[in-house]
Amino acid sequence: MHGQRRWPLPVGLTVVALVVIANAGSSVGLGASGNALIVTLSVAVYSAAALVFLLWFDAPVRITVALLLVMAAAAAAARHGDPTGTGGIGLYLGVAYAPLRLPRRTAAAVAGASVLLFDIALAIEAQNAAVFITVVTSGAALFFLFGLLLRTEQEQRDRADRLVVELERSREAEKASAALAERARISREMHDVLAHTLSALVMQLEALAIRADRGGDPRRLTEGLSRAHQLARDGLIEARQAVATLRGHAVPGPSALPDLVAQHEAATAAPCTLDVRGEPRPLAPEASLAVYRTVQEALTNARKHAPGAPVHVQLDWRPDGAVVEVHDGGGCRAAPLHEAGGGRGLTGLTERAAQLGGRLHAGPSDRGFRVRLEVPA
Structure with missing residues (x-):
């Protein structure tokens, strides 16, 4: 998956920056008390986990899973602290990136757990929770499928690159064999x-x-x-x-x-x-x-x-x-x-x-x- 390491980094950093800016400019905002403190701590934890996740390309699977779950929990906490905020954006980042870094089954399990954490935060609000849960879950599913498509496309490119290399090696071997003959x-x-x-x-x-x-x-x-x-x-x-x-x-x-x-x-x-x-x-x-x-x-x-x-x-x-x-x-x-x-x-x-x-x-x-x-x- 080496070909996927270049473009997701700037995209991911942009999303992290949007999460920070959106929560800072929300009705609750960032602060040192009450819900503002919850949002501040959640955004800080989310940003730190997201930066480690984005920059550590070759992290072990366990650490990658832990970082994604921390990002999901922080996004859910920020949503709980500010129901009008944009914590869903942070959730979608982790859900979309999971298939790019993890085996398919592990990525699906992590994405499901992340959505569950966020849905719990939505359910606590009670008011119109079912509607929000449906929208968030559907959006997360779309982002997860998008990540899968990107992974499949890159795997096909990697396979094609390997075939080209093997073909070149085969041609060189044929030339060497013909020269020996x-x-x-x-x-x-x-x-x-x-x-x-x-x-x-x-x-x-x-x-x-x-x-x-x-x-x-x-x-x-x-x-x-x-x-x-x-x-x-x-x-x-x-x-x-x-x-x-x-x-x-x-x-x-x-x-x-x-x-x-x-x-x-x-x-x-x-x-x-x-x-x-x-x-x-x-x-x-x-x-x-x-x-x-x-x-x-x-x-x-x-x-x-x-x-x-x-x-x-x-x-x-x-x-x-x-x-x-x-x-x-x-x-x-x-x-x-x-x-x-x-x-x-x-x-x-x-x-x-x-x-x-x-x-x-x-x-x-x-x-x-x-x-x-x-x-x-």
Whole structure:
């Protein structure tokens, strides 16, 4: 109810001032004896309680209830001391403000008790008491309803403000999530490209270093350098393709698998075969890229952990999608994907497959290591 704290204060202070001025200018007025003394003391008590009530926004409920009842009792006493005075104005202030400061049921109980106190003072007068009681009670009911309406309106505003804040937080969270997802996607793409190319390049250079140390044939060394140079150029081309992929341009897919197989065979001098079964069907760009990256990563790991072992790549086209398997004959290896690179390639491939609604499995087989990816059409 913080939004209600600004405007009620000047309004309340104005009402308190009107109560003091009206009673001072009444037929009884303020004085030190008789009814004038009663009015003076009542107005003083009322003003003090009202000022504390208006200025102490966060007063505990018990204190707020006590202040409102003191205000009502003082207004009733002032009315009793001066039947022609305006004590009703003080009563209406407390009745209207009760719903703004208290829970609804508590506010209703306090308002009812306040009206009862004032009605008792009216009843003591006897003359036309029923008429005055009816008028005062009806007026108090209207002011109480007015306070309830103000409270309901402010609660709706507060609720709307909270919804706006939550919406902004949700938008910020979505932006942060999208940024994290994009960074993860870039990380996967660059890892897939660099790991594949650099591993082949490193192996080629290591082989050249060994040949050079052993006094190898200069012609073969030159050929090896040419292959290393070609690998570096291919890596640069793939890096550019990865950047184009991130920008939403054409992405490599199953049609590029023969090139991957040929590159692996050239880099390792080990047999690498590709078997395509079924009728090719169009895949989503993300699914096509997942097939390509899976084969690329599997061949990279074969070079790292099973150098010289034969590799077989099989692509099965199915009515509901595609299945690609890469199997190398290097024998079982203990946690090969967690040595160089921390297994990020496999983790990225698994995440990529899950996002597409597919599955990826990688692990030892009877004669080596197998990576299997299933993607929907």
